[in-house]
């Protein structure tokens with residue numbers, strides 16, 4: 001029987017534990033993947049440090065890329081873009097598996113379907129294992145959106161697709177057509193800089209990045225931001241600052257990845273007539289927002305929320321990275337230095353560094369020699 005090594009997380013303040021497990025016979029619709037690379041998402045780090053609670057033991061890591069090692073009975077013959085799926089193909093997959101026939105999935109909300117299964121978030125049990133990126137293998141459940149990848153995309157960049165890039169693609173979908181409009185992006189972390197790049201490629205007239213950190217704003221510029229606005233920790237009136245920076249050009253879209261109430265309120269106030277505000281960053285409890293309902297009515301504003309993404313967003317993310325990965329310095333966002341045996345060090349580094357992402361090679365081979373190797377993000 002084939003076995004696989006998994007790095008198991010037992011909870012905050014406990015070292016990772018390496019476990020060798022038997023790979024079970026594949027069930028209907030399942031695909032066995034040999035994981036190649038995993039990037040640590042902010043939610044992985046938040047689980048690691050106890051900011052968020054996950055059922056344990058678990059295998060963290062949901063930004064993963066790997067190769068098909070085995071196709072189970074009734075496994076999909078094609079990926080979610082219609083390309084043939086074969087053993088040896090490099091793939092990535094959505095963060096979720098969900099029955100597409102459920103009413104929520106049919107409404108385009110599979111990430112909230114009643115049978116939702118989330119990679120990198122599920123507890124390890126006797127019958128459910130190998131469902132995270134920090135292992136040699138991942139067992140893909142039935143109803144997992146899978147995408148075969150262009151081999152030209154570097155592994156650390158490809159790994160970003162199935163959480164960061166797909167979530168941003170979802171927020172742009174909710175924002176609607178940004179062409180010729182001004183897009184305001186608050187929070188120039190991983191999602192924010194990707195949003196600048198996606199907005200640029202969607203032909204926004206101007207992309208404005210807002211953050212408290214000058215280095216992050218410099219990174220946003222290299223991802224397509226034309227204008228950057230550094231705000232103080234006390235969040236001065238962003239609307240006034242924007243009126244100076246963009247006279248006569250109020251934003252048609254504002255995307256919030258900061259999760260800061262004062263910033264979200266300021267974004268709404270800065271929107272022009274008919275503007276859309278998409279909230280993505282507010283994934284933790286905090287004070288309610290103060291919103292001027294009369295202004296929302298008179299200025300025809302729309303406010304939407306997004307958590308995770310759907311299959312269309314995932315497909316858009318794959319297409320975007322395949323087409324544009326050389327246009328923007330994505331590889332600089334990933335600190336590419338660790339292997340699966342160094343999970344403790346990788347998480348410790350992720351907690352103390354300002355790297356947008358920490359990458360972990362889950363297959364033993366030398367790191368790709370590229371300008372990005374070993375370089376932390378600015």
Ligand SMILES: [Zn+2]
Pocket residue numbers: 041042043044062163164
């Ligand atoms: Zn994530």
